[in-house]
Amino acid sequence: MNQYVLPLVDISKLASPRLEDRLSVARELDRACVEAGFLYITGAQMDESVFRRIVARAQAYFALDMDIKMKSYIGGSENHSGYVPVGEEQFAAGQCDLKEAFDVNCDYMRSEGRRPLLGPNLWPEMLGFRDDVLTYYQHVTGIGSQLFRAFALALGLAEDHFDAHLRNPPSQLRLIYYPFDASAEDRPGIGAHTDYECFTLLFATAPGLQIIDRHGRWIDVPLVEGTMIMNIGDMMEILSNGRYTATRHRVTKVKEERYSFALFHACDYDYVVAPVVRGEAPRYAPLKGGEHLFNQTAQTFAYLKRKIASGELVLNGALPLDSFGLSSGAAEPRRPFSAQQALSEQ
Numbered sequence: 001m002n003q004y005v006l007p008l009v010d011i012s013k014l015a016s017p018r019l020e021d022r023l024s025v026a027r028e029l030d031r032a033c034v035e036a037g038f039l040y041i042t043g044a045q046m047d048e049s050v051f052r053r054i055v056a057r058a059q060a061y062f063a064l065d066m067d068i069k070m071k072s073y074i075g076g077s078e079n080h081s082g083y084v085p086v087g088e089e090q091f092a093a094g095q096c097d098l099k100e101a102f103d104v105n106c107d108y109m110r111s112e113g114r115r116p117l118l119g120p121n122l123w124p125e126m127l128g129f130r131d132d133v134l135t136y137y138q139h140v141t142g143i144g145s146q147l148f149r150a151f152a153l154a155l156g157l158a159e160d161h162f163d164a165h166l167r168n169p170p171s172q173l174r175l176i177y178y179p180f181d182a183s184a185e186d187r188p189g190i191g192a193h194t195d196y197e198c199f200t201l202l203f204a205t206a207p208g209l210q211i212i213d214r215h216g217r218w219i220d221v222p223l224v225e226g227t228m229i230m231n232i233g234d235m236m237e238i239l240s241n242g243r244y245t246a247t248r249h250r251v252t253k254v255k256e257e258r259y260s261f262a263l264f265h266a267c268d269y270d271y272v273v274a275p276v277v278r279g280e281a282p283r284y285a286p287l288k289g290g291e292h293l294f295n296q297t298a299q300t301f302a303y304l305k306r307k308i309a310s311g312e313l314v315l316n317g318a319l320p321l322d323s324f325g326l327s328s329g330a331a332e333p334r335r336p337f338s339a340q341q342a343l344s345e346q
């Protein structure tokens with residue numbers, strides 16, 4: 001395993017027909033996730049042309065006039081998809097992120113099984129947008145499926161353990177645009193947070209990402225050519241019973257125009273996320289994956305907060321933001337054992 005600021009794992013052999021090859025990647029992945037919770041991945045699975053295409057598409061899309069972009073405002077969607085203007089998302093009181101985004105899910109078309117994060121996406125009227133975005137979504141989801149198998153091996157489970165729970169997951173893809181603003185150095189591009197799902201695969205065009213280390217220090221994550229950045233989210237912290245922790249991260253110094261593409265890999269909406277490691281007492285209470293994802297999302301998006309304030313939306317068993325991962329200076333993750341306990345500790 002090469003050592004940059006973060007471990008780098010070559011996942012090419014996850015596509016090998018030999019179990020030994022796949023196990024060797026699973027072991028490296030496990031080591032990197034235990035060590036850092038954040039790593040670079042590279043592999044023959046990655047099609048560079050798909051990455052080039054999404055960057056060109058995002059550049060063209062975010063350059064459109066605001067009134068055109070607002071026609072697909074996320075607040076008008078039924079499945080939390082669409083355009084996210086500057087100021088919509090807030091991770092800490094009094095601070096709004098200097099970024100625009102476009103969020104999509106898997107574009108779930110069936111009428112049965114719809115959920116707050118599963119339904120047909122709201123698409124902009126831009127020729128080629130849907131194609132480019134879904135091509136990227138499917139490409140990276142394919143890589144994610146191999147990684148779910150690797151996690152199953154790493155956690156001592158049957159390799160196909162997660163397959164049955166990956167039928168229509170509410171995995172989100174965010175296209176993010178951080179505009180250049182010389183005066184914006186101390187303003188967060190995206191406030192500190194953990195990701196809510198199992199793991200995230202991120203591709204970015206410029207540096208800017210920072211992660212918190214075990215001593216509570218923020219460290220810069222440089223870009224490494226030909227890699228994606230991967231990190232553990234809340235749900236994998238639970239599944240692994242705290243073997244891996246969801247690491248807090250943020251984007252602050254937006255020194256140059258930056259585009260990033262984050263695909264958050266979740267299991268199916270109704271899948272109950274609970275520790276899966278055998279022979280260990282569970283250190284986390286189970287939660288329904290899709291609900292956790294929606295509850296956390298509803299605490300940061302202005303349009304959802306308005307719905308909560310008006311009584312139109314009522315959250316069920318929501319944990320406070322930042323319930324997982326290491327808090328500054330702590331050697332151990334927080335492990336909220338129950339929603340009740342976590343909320344009463346606020």
Ligand SMILES: O=C(O)CCC(=O)C(=O)O
Binds near residue numbers: 209
């Ligand atoms: O843009 C980045 O590098 C990070 C984005 C991120 O952390 C997120 O969208 O959750």
Ligand SMILES: [Fe+2]
Binds near residue numbers: 193194195249
């Ligand atoms: Fe994130």
